[in-house]
Amino acid sequence: MTPQLKSIGRTSTGRTSTGLDGGCRTSRRGFTLIELLIVMTVLTIIISMAVPIYQRTVLRANEAVLKQNLFTMRTVLDEYTYDKQRAPQSLQDLVSEGYLRAIPVDPIVGTRTDWVIVFEDAVAAVDQTSPGIFDVKSSSKDTSLEGTPYNEW
Numbered sequence: 001m002t003p004q005l006k007s008i009g010r011t012s013t014g015r016t017s018t019g020l021d022g023g024c025r026t027s028r029r030g031f032t033l034i035e036l037l038i039v040m041t042v043l044t045i046i047i048s049m050a051v052p053i054y055q056r057t058v059l060r061a062n063e064a065v066l067k068q069n070l071f072t073m074r075t076v077l078d079e080y081t082y083d084k085q086r087a088p089q090s091l092q093d094l095v096s097e098g099y100l101r102a103i104p105v106d107p108i109v110g111t112r113t114d115w116v117i118v119f120e121d122a123v124a125a126v127d128q129t130s131p132g133i134f135d136v137k138s139s140s141k142d143t144s145l146e147g148t149p150y151n152e153w
Contacts, residue, residue, distance in 0.1 A: 056145070059145060060145060062107040062108055063108075063144055063145065063150075065107045066106065066107050066108055066138060066150065066153070067153065069104040069105070069106070069107070070136065070137070070138070070153060072100075072104065073091075073094075073100075073104060073115075073136045074135065074136065076094055076099045076100055077094070077133060077134070077135070077136070079099060080093070080094060080097065080099050081132070084097075086130060086132060087120055087131065087132025087133050087134060088132050088133050089130070089132050089133070090117075090133070091103050091115065091117070091133070091136070103115070106138050106139065106140070108138055108140040108142060108150050109138065109139055109140050114139040115136050115137070115138070115139060116136070116137040116138065116139050116151060117133050117135075117136060118133070118134050118135035118136070118137065119131055119132065119133060119134060120132060120133070120134035121134075137151050137152070137153065138150040138151050138153060139151060
């Protein structure tokens with residue numbers, strides 16, 4: 001004797017009729033608590049691995065910008081000193097004379113105004129009557145990924 005196939009459809013209680021033997025099965029909707037916990041655990045592990053990598057990438061980018069800004073300002077200081085036969089008295093002199101559009105931002109500190117200015121020695125200065133800026137450094141006391149302090153670059 002073969003089972004008779006009944007009509008498939010939903011009953012008023014939300015059950016789905018299988019139609020083979022006349023019995024009804026409940027339809028499965030959603031996820032179990034265990035499945036949700038497993039997914040949340042996997043996501044937590046992935047995020048805990050990704051965040052430090054992202055932070056290190058951002059720090060590397062900031063270090064690259066700092067190196068480029070220091071190189072640019074040192075080059076401009078040399079050009080200004082060669083052209084004017086005297087070193088600038090402030091970083092704003094480089095902007096007002098057209099050597100820079102604006103004073104670059106120190107990406108580690110996050111400001112334009114906190115650069116450490118190194119003045120030249122009066123004896124070794126081009127114009128000994130008014131020694132000017134010889135070098136520029138970052139004011140951050142933090143250590144770079146290379147292991148050297150930013151203010152020694």
